[in-house]
Amino acid sequence: MVDVTDIEKAAERLSEISVRTPLLQNYELDQIAGGTVLIKPECLQLAGSFKIRGAYNRLSQLTSAQASNGVVAWSSGNHAQGVAAAGAMLGIRTTIVMPEDAPRAKLENTVRLGGEVVTYDRYTGDREVIARQIAADRDAKLVPSYDHEHIIAGQGTVGLELAEDSSSMGLPPDQVLIPCGGGGLSSGSALALKSRLPEVDVYAVEPADFDDTARSLLANERVRIDDTARSICDALQTPMPGELTFAINRRLLSGVLTVSDEEVRAAIRFAFRNLKLVVEPGGAVALAAVLSGKLDTKGLTTAIVLSGGNIDVDLFAEIQAEPK
């Protein structure tokens, strides 16, 4: 079972590659929220999302014998880039199974970072089966994208930094909103946050159609989304919570918020115009929740994680061209 000491150890390992991101504030966002909003911009992270944290924490713990045949992962794009970047830094060969319709920027960056990319059809293929087959053929280690203790501990360093930096600013948050796909980031961060700030409310934020964690909490067991679900948030299209991540999230989350594609697009526009940050759809869900008033922020300190910024230029331009 992952606990906060695993996250502290991960933070120590990650200090080798300086992944710490700042906490930002924005006057206009505070005005809209009627309170204080702390922004954790993981879009500014190495390889453009928080995923390097878990990937590096996993890869750096492999023995040289384990690493010698390389590693295999499956990912819609951000984990792919995180694994490729961690592999490049540690001298480990990486192979990543990615959907053929993943954002071009994510496919290209993964290759540029030295990853070998194998594509599949998101709606008919099973990326996990393909990845496991490649790993078996090569006797290579798998790097799951969320349901693994090392991954959860690595992503949890986002919550740890948030707790530490907000406290040293004298602004410990009342509530923290974290984008949620498979649940690695939200569960790891919830562990760290609740350990440092026991009174804090941690919310996961999901796309309206991919609300598997919300449904699973209601059902009190892991529920799978049907495969007609679609969302602009390519990074959060996970059909079911992880086993390990859900066990943590059911214990620690105060709730789950959901946002529509339109609310996400408005958040990406706000980030461009007001925050001057490039945020991808999946990275913008927590901001979307605040901007569209999904929870009370008046007089409170609310922290949001912007989990990634890897968006194709065409989609970005299309979203920006829409009326405000």
Next chain:
Amino acid sequence: MVDVTDIEKAAERLSEISVRTPLLQNYELDQIAGGTVLIKPECLQLAGSFKIRGAYNRLSQLTSAQASNGVVAWSSGNHAQGVAAAGAMLGIRTTIVMPEDAPRAKLENTVRLGGEVVTYDRYTGDREVIARQIAADRDAKLVPSYDHEHIIAGQGTVGLELAEDSSSMGLPPDQVLIPCGGGGLSSGSALALKSRLPEVDVYAVEPADFDDTARSLLANERVRIDDTARSICDALQTPMPGELTFAINRRLLSGVLTVSDEEVRAAIRFAFRNLKLVVEPGGAVALAAVLSGKLDTKGLTTAIVLSGGNIDVDLFAEIQAEPK
């Protein structure tokens, strides 16, 4: 004469409105530079550029009698927003003379922040004459955009923060590159930087056609650019250095670098794709200088200021759509 104690006092005044921006690093930028690059992202600043610093430092020192008739400024856009924001925070009426072809976002934001905007033709009108006339009519105080001790001291807090934060990271820079229009940011920051880090080389960076500070240093007196000059950097189209700013810059700068419109566009693309930051043309000149190798960065620690992020969506989309 402005000195570093004025900048320290400005920093104290500005601590009321939390203007401190972080220092960022980017793995890929370091790879390209062959050294360490520290990024001071003033695009993340309140109202989207460093200009709030000088404006607030000036406005907060007015007596209530002086402030009672409001203030008047002239600006291509960023100073306008800074003055309007500072006025809104301090309850002072603001009127700003802006070119009619200023970026729409800058015009709209100035109005949204509560500023009264008066437009003129950039190539035929004289904004200073218009502003002085309005100020005289109303018995209102002027807020010059660079050539004033309070403005220089306020903008100098960028250099002060840069010196402090880089030192506490154990990475005092060998050289610092600062965008230069009228010279308020570069002269104030140079004062702070040379006071804290006497060995540092400070460079101003100008658009190729608006190299008035470069020419003035060569001529050893202030030189005016002819009015056929054009540049994509709307924020840096100043025809001549300020009197006060030039007196400081001629003493403290190690040199001036210039960049072309094409190099600026490439830097804006790099900031979108790799840094995930929205940077306007004038804000991107120091990054452009590093990316296009205008000075040696190998094995050195180089700090760059991204001075603003207020760019219209159409221009931003057009630049992003260009081939890399």
